[in-house]
Amino acid sequence: MLLEVFLVLGTVIIYFLFSKKKEETLPFKDGWWGKGQKPDTEEDTTIRPFKVETTEEELSDLFRRLDQARFTEPLENSCFHYGINSVYLRKVVSYWKNQFNWKKQVEVLNKYPHFKTKIQGIDIHFIHVKPPRLSEGQSAKPLLMVHGWPGSFYEFYKIIPLLTDPASHGLSDEHVFEVICPSIPGYGFSEAPYKKDFNSVSAASVFYELMLRLGFNEFYAQGGDWGWLICTNLAQIAPNHMKGLHLNLASVSKMGFTHLLSVLLGRYFPGLFGFQEEDIRRMFPFLEKGLYRILSESGYAHIQATKPDTVGCGLNDSPVGLAAYILEKFSSWTDMEFQNLEDGGLERKFNLDDLLTNIMIYWVSGCIVSSMRFYKENLKKGIGTQKHEKLTVQVPTGIASFPNEIMHTPQAWAQKKYTNIVSFHFMPRGGHFAALEEPELLAKDILQFVGKVEKEQLWKKKRE
Numbered sequence: 001m002l003l004e005v006f007l008v009l010g011t012v013i014i015y016f017l018f019s020k021k022k023e024e025t026l027p028f029k030d031g032w033w034g035k036g037q038k039p040d041t042e043e044d045t046t047i048r049p050f051k052v053e054t055t056e057e058e059l060s061d062l063f064r065r066l067d068q069a070r071f072t073e074p075l076e077n078s079c080f081h082y083g084i085n086s087v088y089l090r091k092v093v094s095y096w097k098n099q100f101n102w103k104k105q106v107e108v109l110n111k112y113p114h115f116k117t118k119i120q121g122i123d124i125h126f127i128h129v130k131p132p133r134l135s136e137g138q139s140a141k142p143l144l145m146v147h148g149w150p151g152s153f154y155e156f157y158k159i160i161p162l163l164t165d166p167a168s169h170g171l172s173d174e175h176v177f178e179v180i181c182p183s184i185p186g187y188g189f190s191e192a193p194y195k196k197d198f199n200s201v202s203a204a205s206v207f208y209e210l211m212l213r214l215g216f217n218e219f220y221a222q223g224g225d226w227g228w229l230i231c232t233n234l235a236q237i238a239p240n241h242m243k244g245l246h247l248n249l250a251s252v253s254k255m256g257f258t259h260l261l262s263v264l265l266g267r268y269f270p271g272l273f274g275f276q277e278e279d280i281r282r283m284f285p286f287l288e289k290g291l292y293r294i295l296s297e298s299g300y301a302h303i304q305a306t307k308p309d310t311v312g313c314g315l316n317d318s319p320v321g322l323a324a325y326i327l328e329k330f331s332s333w334t335d336m337e338f339q340n341l342e343d344g345g346l347e348r349k350f351n352l353d354d355l356l357t358n359i360m361i362y363w364v365s366g367c368i369v370s371s372m373r374f375y376k377e378n379l380k381k382g383i384g385t386q387k388h389e390k391l392t393v394q395v396p397t398g399i400a401s402f403p404n405e406i407m408h409t410p411q412a413w414a415q416k417k418y419t420n421i422v423s424f425h426f427m428p429r430g431g432h433f434a435a436l437e438e439p440e441l442l443a444k445d446i447l448q449f450v451g452k453v454e455k456e457q458l459w460k461k462k463r464e
Contacts, residue, residue: 024236024239024391024392024394025236025237025239025391026201026233026236026237026387026388026391027237027387028205028208028237028238029201029202029204029205030120030205031120031121031195031197031198031202031205032120032121032195033120033121033122033185033193033194033195033198033202034120034121034122034194035121035194036194038121043118043119043120043121044118045117045118045213046117046118047115047116047117047213047214048115048116048117049113049114049115050114050115050116050125050189051110051114052106052109052110052114052189053106054102054103054106054364058364059102062102062319062363063097065318065319065320066093066096066097066319066320067097069093069318069320071086071089071090071320072086073086074086074087079339079340079341079342079344080328080331080332080338080339080340080341080342080344081339081340083324083328084324084327084328084331084344085342085343085344086324087342088342088343088344088346089320089323089324089327091343092323092327092352092355092356093320093323095352095356096319096323096356100352100353100356102360105353105356105357105360108157108357109154109357112127112128112129112157112160113127113128113129114126114127114189115127115128116189117210117213119206119209119210119213120202120205120206120209121194122185122190122191122192122193122194123190123191124182124183124185124190124191124206124210125153125182125183125188125189125190126153126180126181126182126183126210127153127179127180127181128178128179128180128214129160129164129178129179129180129181130164130178131164131165131176131177131178132164132165133165134176135173138176140164140176140177140178141175141176141177141178141219141220141243141450142177142178142180142211142214142216142218142219142220143163143177143178143179143180143219143220143221143222143446144180144181144182144207144211144219144220144221144222144231144234145159145179145180145181145221145222145223145227145435146181146182146184146207146221146222146223146226146227146230146231147181147183147184147187147223147225147226147227148184148223148224148225148226148227148228149187149225149226149371149372149374149375150325150326150329150330150358150362150371151225151358151433151436152183152187152188152358152361152362153181153182153183153188153361154354154357154358154361154436155358155433155435155436156179156181156435156436158435158436158439159435159439159442159443160179160181162439162440162443163176163177163179163443163446163447164176164177164178164179166443166447169440171440171443171444171447172447172451174447174451175447175450175451175454177220180210180211180214182207182210184203184226184230184371184374185198185202185203185206185370186198186367186370186371186373186374187367187370187371187374188361188362188365188367189361189365192367192370192373193370196377197377198374198377199374199377199378200226200229200230200233200378200388201233201237201386201388202377203226203230203233204230204231204233204234204236204237205237207230207234208234208237208238208241211241212241217241218241218242218243219241219242219243220242220243220244220245220246220450221234221235221242221244221245221246222245222246222247222248222446223247223248223249224247224248224249224432224433224434224435225249225432226374228247228248228249228250228251229251229378231245231247232245232247232388232393233388235393235395235397236388236391236393239393239394239395242395243395243396243453244395244396244397244398244449244450244453245393245395245396245397245398245418246397246398246399246400246445246446246449246450247397247398247399247400248399248400248401248402248434248435248442249405249409249432250399250401250409250414250417250418251407251409252409252413252414252416252417253383253384253389254384254389254390254417255384256416258273259413261273262275262412262413263286263290266279266280266283266284267280267283267284267285267286273412274410274411274412275410275412276410276411276426278426279408279410279411279412282403282408283408283410289408290407293336293406293407294406294407297332297333297406300325300329301375301379304372304373304375304376305375305376305378305379305380306376308369308372308373308375308376309369309372309373311372312368312369312372312373313369315368315369316366316368316369319359319363322359322362322363322368323356323359325368326358326359326362327344327346327355327359328344330346330350330355330433331344331345331346332344332406333404333405333406333431333432333433334346334349334350334404334431334432334433334437335349335404335431336404336406349431349437350436350437354436392416392417392418392419393417393418393419393420394419394420395420396420396422396452396453397418397420397421397422397423398421398422398423398424398445398446398449398452398453399411399414399418399421399423399424399425400425400427400434400441400442400445400446401424401425401426401427402427402429402430402431402432402434402438403426403427403428403429403430403431404429404430404431404432405431405432406432411424422449422452422453422456423445423448423449423452425445427441427445428441429441430442
């Protein structure tokens with residue numbers, strides 16, 4: 001009788017362990033996002049070289065629209081508190097017409113190899129940068145880097161050489177990467193989905209196919225903004241293929257009772273909730289730095305998660321409107337204090353050539369509407385309702401927490417979602433667009449994270 005009891009208990013335990021492990025994996029989303037019905041023939045998996053190009057007609061049309069721009073005078077002393085300040089916007093438009101050289105920036109864009117390949121019915125654009133040199137016996141580690149909104153693959157242009165050739169930039173070359181930066185479908189030069197419901201899981205599935213098509217069965221992934229969620233979903237879909245996940249934003253959508261308690265009492269009993277001194281500084285007072293900040297900065301998200309095409313059509317028709325919409329985010333999300341400046345502090349961390357190059361990628365590709373739709377596809381079912389939000393991430397994870405991110409996520413919260421955090425660092429400066437704003441800080445954090453994972457072979461331990 002006792003033996004039978006032990007056998008039953010053992011069976012239950014084994015079933016529980018195996019069923020739990022199965023539930024921890026997010027299903028791969030095999031969709032068809034091309035026009036019309038999926039053809040019976042097999043998809044062409046050719047990887048084709050691609051080049052960014054421009055024409056005189058394209059530039060003439062742009063300049064005509066810039067010349068015809070109609071500005072609204074800002075309120076006195078409003079700075080960037082009502083959105084972009086049109087006094088500064090006039091300066092940007094003047095620079096755009098008279099000094100910005102798009103043809104030159106096209107050459108800058110083409111300094112890295114571009115490609116396209118058809119996946120699930122749509123063309124996927126990506127850049128693939130290999131190291132210029134490797135030491136004898138050394139191999140490059142594949143690193144997928146995913147952008148967000150309103151950014152683009154161009155965000156990574158300053159960090160790429162620090163990762164593919166770290167020694168030439170004063171960094172350790174113990175680990176060298178070949179970097180793959182795709183454009184999210186509907187962004188930049190990736191084709192937009194023709195069907196509804198293309199969300200972060202869809203994008204993660206497409207990028208998983210891309211990495212396998214490139215011959216990478218094991219790889220690292222890095223992201224912020226939507227790149228955070230896409231890479232997180234990819235870690236949930238293919239945990240045995242992702243060696244490590246590095247994030248410069250780690251939001252948690254599933255909030256429990258302990259989260260609420262920590263918001264109410266964490267300032268007074270930080271140790272009880274696992275908060276560090278820097279967490280307290282960044283989070284409290286919570287009404288000001290949490291709730292009010294989210295309410296004041298999330299209006300765009302509500303529009304894009306409900307009626308993206310309405311606003312998007314106007315932005316797609318006006319380069320000045322598009323610039324205003326995007327530049328305001330680069331101001332506020334880099335440092336909220338920049339709202340107190342008439343120029344939004346935009347040229348304190350960026351230059352106009354970089355900012356306008358990112359805007360031009362949206363303009364020439366006509367992708368602003370499809371990029372905004374990504375919010376609706378991800379949020380239309382509500383927050384906390386999707387399967388990926390309920391699953392943890394067991395892949396070794398590194399988090400670089402930048403101080404000027406709109407919303408701070410303490411490690412104590414993040415580790416409930418990312419159960420294998422091996423590196424969590426409070427970065428000394430920087431905001432939302434970390435790769436463009438602070439490329440060296442971000443590169444160093446990626447390098448040290450990968451060093452830990454490789455030294456301890458943490459991805460192997462995860463699979464045991």
